[in-house]
Amino acid sequence: MELINKGKTKDVYELENGYYLLKFKDDVTGEDGIFDPGANTVGLTIEGAGQSGLKLTKFFFEILKEKGIPTHYIDADIEKATMTVKPAKVFGNGLEVICRYRAVGSFLRRYGMYAEEGQTLDAFVEVTLKDDERKDPPITEDALHMLGILSKEEYKILKELTIKISNIIKEELAKKDIELYDIKLEFGRVGENNEIALIDEISGGNMRAYKNGKYIEPLELEKIILDS
Structure with a gap:
């Protein structure tokens, strides 16, 4: 090892x-x-x-x-x-894909002129570069394509998978009366066919989840969801 x-x-x-x-x-x-x-x-x-x-x-x-x-x-x-x-294989030096259902965090900091805190969003997908030095800047589909990080076809698959996966997780949380505000996912190319697949983890540290309007800490979230 x-x-x-x-x-x-x-x-x-x-x-x-x-x-x-x-x-x-x-x-x-x-x-x-x-x-x-x-x-x-x-x-x-x-x-x-x-x-x-x-x-x-x-x-x-x-x-x-x-x-x-x-x-x-x-x-x-x-x-x-x-x-x-x-x-x-990660895309470039790594991408993070965020799916947002509520206007909070960096979305609100950027678009606060137009968005209200907690405003409902329709599974808004946002891609950021994993770049600590530049504080993980957001990047558009066109820029990803032009910089050779992701083709337009791959971007389409990435976006569709992000919404599909996020909605599945949102539905699982809803079974415990928990609302998913946003979630951060990572993808890569897997196998000989370079299939785009979800990688890394899906845990409380990747998402903002609320119950009765109150934020749930990651360890508490795990206990609530896995408490049968």
Whole structure:
């Protein structure tokens, strides 16, 4: 097992069989000790965050698998906080795709002249570059195409998959009377055919979820959703 990448919230290892192993950490993104799913830095360490994030990730990836959605997921070991995945090639140096159902966070900061806080959005898809130095700038379909990061056809697939996956997760949360405000996903090219597939994780650290108008912390979200 060879360490390939030491990330903020996960370490990536290459296995002898060609698959990758993701090791989930208890570090979460944020600033000044306050959790923020959109932050570019590790803000704090929460005991159990790694296992919690993996439990939710496993739960959602297995639902997506049943529905025939392409992902890199193979299996997970909750006790060891590890997930085995297929290798994937990221777009450029990595993209983040956000699906928004409410006007909050950076959307509100940018478009506050026109948007009201909490305003309903119709599964608005936004793509940002993974670029800490430039604070993850948003990028358009045309720019992605012109810079050779993503073809227009790939962008169409990416957008359709984002809405489909986000709506599935939104429906799962609604079963527990939880409303999904926004969610951050990552995609890559997987397999010999370079199929566009969901990669990384789907956990409380990737989304803003609310119950009765109150924000739910990632660890609490996992408990509510997986409490049978």
